Amino acid sequence: MIIISAIIEITPQLLRGLGITISVLLASAIIAYIVAFVAGLSRVSNNVILNKATGVYVEVFRGTSLIVQLFWLYYAIPMLFGIQLGSNWWTGVIAIGLNYGAYLSEVVRGSILAVDKGQTEAAIALNMSRYQRMRLIILPQAVRMMLPEFGNYTIQIMKATSLVSLIGMRDILYYGDIMRSTNLSQAPLIYVIVLFIYFILALPFIWLTRKGETIAKKGVVS
Amino acid sequence: MSNVLTENKKNSVSLSTEPIVKYLDVKKSFGDTHVLKGINLEIRPGEKIAVIGPSGSGKTTIIRMLMTLEEPTSGDIIVNGKNLWKMEKNGQLVKANEKHIREVRGDIGMVFQHFNLFPHMTILENCMAAPIHVKKENKDEVRERSIKMLERVGLGTKLDFYPSQLSGGQKQRVAMARALVMRPKIMLFDEVTSALDPELVGEVLEVIRDIAENDDMAMVLVTHEMEFALDIADKVLFLDQGVIAEQGTANEVLVDSKNERVQSFLKRFRKA
Amino acid sequence: MGDNFRWETFFDALPIVLQGLGVTVGLTFACFGFALLFGFVWIFFRRIPNKLIVSIVTWVMEFIRSTPPLVQLFFVYYALPVVPVIGVTLEPFTCAILAIGIHYSTYIGEIYRSGIESVDKGQWEASIALNFSTMDKWRRIILPQAIPPTIPMLGNYFIIMFKEVPLASIIGVTGILAMANSYGALNFAYLEPLTIVGIIFLLLSYPSSILIKKLEVKMNTRFDKNVLLEKAKKKSIPDMNLKESDRIV
Ligand SMILES: Nc1ncnc2c1ncn2[C@@H]1O[C@H](COP(=O)(O)OP(=O)(O)OP(=O)(O)O)[C@@H](O)[C@H]1O
Ligand SMILES: [Mg+2]
Numbered sequence: 001m002i003i004i005s006a007i008i009e010i011t012p013q014l015l016r017g018l019g020i021t022i023s024v025l026l027a028s029a030i031i032a033y034i035v036a037f038v039a040g041l042s043r044v045s046n047n048v049i050l051n052k053a054t055g056v057y058v059e060v061f062r063g064t065s066l067i068v069q070l071f072w073l074y075y076a077i078p079m080l081f082g083i084q085l086g087s088n089w090w091t092g093v094i095a096i097g098l099n100y101g102a103y104l105s106e107v108v109r110g111s112i113l114a115v116d117k118g119q120t121e122a123a124i125a126l127n128m129s130r131y132q133r134m135r136l137i138i139l140p141q142a143v144r145m146m147l148p149e150f151g152n153y154t155i156q157i158m159k160a161t162s163l164v165s166l167i168g169m170r171d172i173l174y175y176g177d178i179m180r181s182t183n184l185s186q187a188p189l190i191y192v193i194v195l196f197i198y199f200i201l202a203l204p205f206i207w208l209t210r211k212g213e214t215i216a217k218k219g220v221v222s
Numbered sequence: 223m224s225n226v227l228t229e230n231k232k233n234s235v236s237l238s239t240e241p242i243v244k245y246l247d248v249k250k251s252f253g254d255t256h257v258l259k260g261i262n263l264e265i266r267p268g269e270k271i272a273v274i275g276p277s278g279s280g281k282t283t284i285i286r287m288l289m290t291l292e293e294p295t296s297g298d299i300i301v302n303g304k305n306l307w308k309m310e311k312n313g314q315l316v317k318a319n320e321k322h323i324r325e326v327r328g329d330i331g332m333v334f335q336h337f338n339l340f341p342h343m344t345i346l347e348n349c350m351a352a353p354i355h356v357k358k359e360n361k362d363e364v365r366e367r368s369i370k371m372l373e374r375v376g377l378g379t380k381l382d383f384y385p386s387q388l389s390g391g392q393k394q395r396v397a398m399a400r401a402l403v404m405r406p407k408i409m410l411f412d413e414v415t416s417a418l419d420p421e422l423v424g425e426v427l428e429v430i431r432d433i434a435e436n437d438d439m440a441m442v443l444v445t446h447e448m449e450f451a452l453d454i455a456d457k458v459l460f461l462d463q464g465v466i467a468e469q470g471t472a473n474e475v476l477v478d479s480k481n482e483r484v485q486s487f488l489k490r491f492r493k494a
Numbered sequence: 495m496g497d498n499f500r501w502e503t504f505f506d507a508l509p510i511v512l513q514g515l516g517v518t519v520g521l522t523f524a525c526f527g528f529a530l531l532f533g534f535v536w537i538f539f540r541r542i543p544n545k546l547i548v549s550i551v552t553w554v555m556e557f558i559r560s561t562p563p564l565v566q567l568f569f570v571y572y573a574l575p576v577v578p579v580i581g582v583t584l585e586p587f588t589c590a591i592l593a594i595g596i597h598y599s600t601y602i603g604e605i606y607r608s609g610i611e612s613v614d615k616g617q618w619e620a621s622i623a624l625n626f627s628t629m630d631k632w633r634r635i636i637l638p639q640a641i642p643p644t645i646p647m648l649g650n651y652f653i654i655m656f657k658e659v660p661l662a663s664i665i666g667v668t669g670i671l672a673m674a675n676s677y678g679a680l681n682f683a684y685l686e687p688l689t690i691v692g693i694i695f696l697l698l699s700y701p702s703s704i705l706i707k708k709l710e711v712k713m714n715t716r717f718d719k720n721v722l723l724e725k726a727k728k729k730s731i732p733d734m735n736l737k738e739s740d741r742i743v
Contacts, residue, residue, distance in 0.1 A: 063703075064695040065657040068671060072692060075684040079498065121291050122338035122397075126352035126404060127328050130320060136351055140342045155560055162562035166664065173565055180572055187573035195561045195569070202560035 006186065010193055013179055017172035021201070024089065024161045024171065028096035029154055035101025040108025041134075054105070061102035067163055070095040074167050092164035100157050107149040111142035145216050151209030155202050162198070172197055240303075242267045242329075242407060242440060243288065248297035250283055257283050259464040260297070265408065265440050272451035272472070273444045275461030276487055281444040284461070285410040288442075289332045290323055301326050331406030335413045337393040339385040345372065345396045346381040349403045357404070364403070371399040375429050391422030395429050402433070409433070411443040423447075430454070448491065452476050460484050499685055507687040511673045515694065518669035521590055522656045528595030529602050529655070530648070536603030537610070559600040564661055567593040571665045590662035598655055605647050609640035646710035653699050653706070660691075670694055 042054040061069065073095045074088070115138050123133040165174040176194040180187045241264035250258040258280045265271060273281045286292040288299060290306065299306040308315045309322040318326075340348050349368035353359045372378055375395035377388075385393055394414055401409060411430065415423045427450055434441060434454045445451050451458060451472060458475040460468040460483075468481045475484065539551040558566070570593045575583040584592070613636055621631040663672035674691045678684035715721050 059700060060696060063700045064692045065660050065671075067660050068688060068691050068695060071671075071675070072685070072688045075678075075688065079685060116338075118334060118336055118338035119340065121289075122334065122340070124291060125289055125330075125332035125334075125401070125410075127324055127330075127356050128352065129324060129356075132355055136355060137340055141340075144342070159560070159562040162564045165564075173562070173568075176565070177568070180568075184572070185576055188569070188577045191565060191569040191573045194565050195557070198561040198565065199557050206556065206560060 003189070006189055007193060010179065010186065010190055011197075014172050014175050014190070014193060014197060017170055017175045018197070020089070020164070020169055020171040020174075021161050024092055024096070024164055024169070025158050025201070027089075027093040028100070028161070029157050031093060031097025032100040032104055032153070032157060033150070035097060036104030036108050039101060039105035040112065043105065043109045044112050058102045058105055061099050062106075066095065066099045066160055067166070069099055070163055070167065088164070088167045088169055091167060092161075092169055096157060096160050096163070100153055100160070103156075104150065104153050107146055107153070108142070111145040112138055114145060115141045144218075147212030147216050148209050151205055151212050155205045155209070158198065158201055158205065239266055241265055242302060244298075244300040245284075246298045246300065248287065248294045248299060250280070250287065250292065251295050257464055258294075261466060263459070263466065265442065267407065268438045268440055269457065270434050270441045270455050271443070271457045271459060272455035273442060273459045273461060274446070274448070274451060274475075274487075275459075275467075279461045280464045281461050282412055285332070285412060285442055285444060288408075289330055289410055290327050302329065329407040330410065331401035331404050331408070332410040332412070333394070333397050333401055333414050335417050337385070337390070337397045337417075339393055339396055339400070341385050344382050344384055345377060345388070345399075348385070348396060349400045352400070352404055368399070368403050371403050372396070374432070375399045376425070389422060390418045391425045394418065394426045398426075398429055398433070402437075406439060408440045408442065411441065411445070413444050413446065416446060446491075448476060448488070460487070462487075499689075500683070503681070503683045503686040504690065507674070507677050507681075507683070508690055510677050511670050511687050511690045511694070514668055514670035514673035517587075517667060518656075518659055518671075521587065521659050521662060521667060521669060522652070524587075524591045525594040525598065525655050525659060526652050528591050529599040529651070532596055532599035533602035533606050536599065537606050540603075540607070555600040555603060558597060563594060563597040563658060564664070566597055567661055567665060569593070586662065586665045586667045589665060590659070590667050594655060594658055594661070598651060598658075601651060602648065605644045605651070606640070609644040610636065612643060613639045642713055642716065646706050646713055649706040649709060650703070653702050656699060656702075657695060 039054045039058060042050045043058070045051055070092065074091050077091055077094075119137050119141065120133060123137045128136065161171060162173045165171050165177065168174075172194055176190050179190050183190075243263075243265040245261045245263040248258060248261040249256070261284060263284075273284065275281055283292060287294050288301075288306070293307060298308065304326045305315070305318070306323065306326050307318050309318040310316075339345070340351070343351065346365070346368055349371060350361075350364050353364040353367070354361055369378065369381060372381060375398060377392060377395055377399070380388065380392070385396070388396065397414075414430070415426050418426065427447065430441075430443070430450075431454060433439075443451065443455070453472075455472050457469060458472045459466050460475055460479070460481070462483050468475050468479055468484050470479075476488065479485065536551065536555055540548050542548065567590065570584070571586065571589045574589075575581050617635055617639065618631075621635045626635065660669060660671035663669055663675065666672065670691050674687035675684070677687045
């Protein structure tokens, strides 16, 4: 009984951070998806400069750690642009978006390359332009293959949003830490509830990932 | 020249018409292997050509270069009087850009050994995609034409099926309908029956025969179906080690040829 | 905080940040080792022939995998000591091993599972037909086939964990990130030490990932006839029954 009343007391306190967690999740996921497609397509393009430059971006962001990138941008953005971005929200969203954009661009690239070469040849035989081939034939098939990995990485992005509490954003974990510091004996319960909130946020993406797996299996056999 | 030999029996291909395709000393190597060692060839409008020869002799490569799937190492391919792989720029011949290539290859269609249907589209959509997006034709008109074409190849009742729901023979018939809807002047067939179960070969050959007899487009068939080739081809090319070792009417090449290589090839073939 | 990137500061910070490298690399190995071991625990539980246990374990794995490791780290560091009865206070380093190790063991368990499932069904039947004991079946037949193909994937997780380990700086493990932060706090210059941290990560993880790609190719072809032929040649094993003419092209 004591536990239940404690849960009822703690949960609303934590949920004050839900808005920030969700907004960071959505914004950084959208950035990551856009970056993934732009970078992924650049990496399969014939333009050598574009190709190489994107390659460097991808390797740098995949080769270093997200938390390091977050701290680095936190100090570098004001300096490089001479301005405060207005908020740490943007710093967090940009760091997470660019980091996972790099990982996801490899998914995009891999899926495009995984489309059977015969598909391109058939499209050429129908006199399609490069652009038409990509838009009508390759991408629709590649996107189906990408779905499960996009689901997986969205869960990773969701987990990564917890890092923004380290740069002062008031997300779920931030409120958890505040409560823990004033009431240490409740710490186990507080963190368990925090974990459950994150897990509930993850559930739709877990479900989507599984759904994506069946679509991916179905979509590409001819 | 070969003109005398191309005189044919069924379709009257007039000798006076200009060739629609000319290969001028076309060579192709992959790295150090010289696959084609100087091909000279003319294809006239409406002409049906069968290409035969041992495995690895370069049959596929010949037609893939015409479809722009492979670039010749040297030599020229002329289609409708235009150089397929080169264009003029500031008075100089340079490597063609995509725009030029698309302009020139517009009259060419191809059917592949492994069908290469688009798995994410229904068979009707497979047929409609290119006329709509490439030729910018009216959608309703294209739909009507595509349905007619699919009916012609015997798949009028399966318009909304996806390729994965069809047998190999059916897939290959769709692939032919898809190519035909584009109204090419030259159709290329690369061993279109060799990936099929034996019992499905007949239905695909029937469609090719139908096209050969009723459409006036030129056809180039790479095939191992000798009797079929004998039946429909105006001209047979025997390819060996990267050169056209013999050419003439089907009878001349497949029956009367004195060429040793042709004979040993045919002997081996009949045994198999 | 400094207004500008200064090379002077960069070289000043370099030796200090590098002091943390041993801890970072050591923690990575410790977490990885722990995850490798704990991965087997998951596999063990999931092979118990009881649907309820299997589904509970599956959900627990899903739970751990789908929630932030940072929160799990805080749980181990702040909450574990005050849990009634079993509560223990652990060193930050040990906390990090537990939290990061267990988090990634759920992924590693999946890798083991995929490896085991990829072993041909006939192999299980053959080991029954040959009357192997359970222990011998696993040790001599199944695992030798299941583990090698997973080595590149495990290697990838090693690199992923290397990049996750700086999380531990938040609870005071003095790896390179913590060193950079403390240098920053003392000198009001964060950018240079953090840049050093980034470069160190890049220098270590990029070559490793290339190495793993090579390993992957090697693993995929390890029973390839041509590869065996090369090996046989090197060791000059005469009775390998492989002639030059056997080479597959
Ligand atoms: N992309 C390529 N790279 C390297 N070599 C190639 C390539 N394509 C074809 N070749 C080689 O060129 C030669 C001719 O190939 P081609 O496919 O034209 O032969 P083919 O007459 O069609 O044979 P088949 O009857 O087996 O289909 C072969 O030796 C083949 O190995
Ligand atoms: Mg061929």
